Amino acid sequence: MDNKLGLGALTALVIGSMIGAGVFSLPQNMALVASPAAVMIGWIITGIGMIFLALSFQYLSILKPEINSGVFGYAQAGFGDYVGFCSAWGYWLSAMLANVSYLVIVFSTLGMFFDKPNDVIFGLGNTWQSVTGASIILWLVYFLIQRGVKTAATINLVTTIAKLVPLFLFVFFTLLAFKWHTFIFDFTGVEFGPTHDLLDQVKSTMLITVWVFIGVEGAVVVSSRARDRKDIGRATILGLLTALVIYIFVTLLSMGVISTPELAKLQNPSMAKVLEHILGPWGAVLIGCGLLISVCGAFLSWTVLATEAPFLAANNNVFPESYKKQNKAGTAVTALNLTTICIQISLFAVTFAGGTYNSILIIASEMILIPYFLVAAYTLKLALKTKNRGALMWVGLFATVYGIWLLYASGLHHLLLSAILYLPGLFFFVKAKREQKKPVFVGKEIYFVAFLVAISAFGIYLLATGKLMI
Secondary structure, X not given: OOOOEOHHHHHHHHHXXXXXXXXXXXXXXXXXXXXXXXXXXXXXXXXXHHHHHHHHHHHHHHHOOOOOOHHHHHHXXXXXXXXXXXXXXXXXHHHHHHHHHHHHHHHHHHHHHHOEOOEOOOOOOOOHHHHHHHHHHHHHHHHHHOOOHHHHHHHHHHHHHHHHHHHHHHHHHHHHHOOHHHHOOOOOOOOOOOOOOXXXXXXXXXXXXXXXXXXXXXXXXXXXXXOOOHHHHHHHHHHHHHHHHHHHHHHHHHOOOOOHHHHOOOOOOHHHHHHHHHHOHHHHHHHHHHHHHHHHHHHHHHHXXXXXXXXXXXXXXXXXXXXXXXOOOOOEHHHHHHHHHHHHHHHHHHHHHOOOHHHHHHHHHHHHHHHHHHHHHHHHHHHHHOOOOOHHHHHHHHHHHHXXXXXXXXXXHHHHHHHHHHHHHHHHHHHHHHHOOOOOOOOOHHHHHHHHHHXXXXXXXXXXXXXXOO
16 A cells, blocks of 8 residues: 655645644734734744745755654754754654644634533633543544554645635635724834833744744655655645745734734634624634634644654654554554553643643744754754855754744743753653663763753742742
8 A cells, every 4th residue: 555645745734734723813822912013023034934944844855865754853863862852852742732732722612602601611622521522532533543644644635625715715804804004003012012022022923923833844754755755845845835825814914804902802713703803603603614624634634743753763763662663554553652642641631720722832832942943953064064055054044043043032931841841751762772772871962961951950940939830
């Protein structure tokens, strides 16, 4: 059976991975932290940065065809086993948490339609009824993916096409309803919007904009399953540009329909409320249905990507041997089990802690920053090593600068939280190296570990004393 993926399936995987729940909440998410002026600047920075990151993936897929483990394979090739493992662990955690957020937003959407003030069933996606429904979906997808990545990719292609229809309709109707005076109302957010200055507003948009672009590496992660390696880079660029145009239109046009301060108060998925404002109740129904289709496709894509991460890391000898195991359909069953069980535990934790979609997306976005930065840094390192002073050098340089900017913009608070989440991964790395009877840490790796343990301990101390909040 041919389990290889062509350009269409790879592009759909990229688009399906990026366009999930995030786009449907973009109007409120952005309006909550930034004015129209800051949002425009934020999209310019993110658009340019993500294009250079996508070009990094494209160049590396061509120049390093022997690396079939994508994001973390590049980190390992450039900076050693432990750094490669950290990239894989951060990527897996981000993908796993992304799936949790998708399930939460699905039932938050149902709550918007079916909850009443005196009869809350689904709430913000964190009630016991929501977790029960989310768990059913989770295990249905689990059994579907066990049938093979090819089957999952085919279904994802169908859902990707289906999800684009309501998004294009949203852009069309908001374009008709757009009012310039509404858009420029408190354009810089000084009077009625966020109280911080423009730069702080721009920084606040970064984790949100990164969140909706997570998945740009989808074709790279499954590069070993591509029918033609040239399709990997093509799919990445096509998917990125499609998503970028949709995101910009959705965000800015919404700010011309409902003023930014009012947008910030909407329940998510806020796109439904915006279209309801234009078309009445049918607008909310249209977006609600689009979101449910979109999230199901994205959930499928991200379960595939999350499952691939431990499997590929195991094949690169930085994850325990058992994670190499595949069934007859080619599905990495041990990795799938780990991912599904952790999503289930996280769903229970969300209910217990009262977490929401917004809180999960921030953590998931933070976890992906290090893997993205390492891809950019490896591109730059490769250009320097091969003395390439042309396009490769510029792509690596700008992508690296963008990666550093993201780490800075995310803030110390989120960096400390991510360090704490990186710490448990040490168990898997140590176990893998002991199975291979090799030294656990080589050369300067011990210094990286010591640094991680130190900042994690500091973060745990701040959490314990209430000075750091999740």
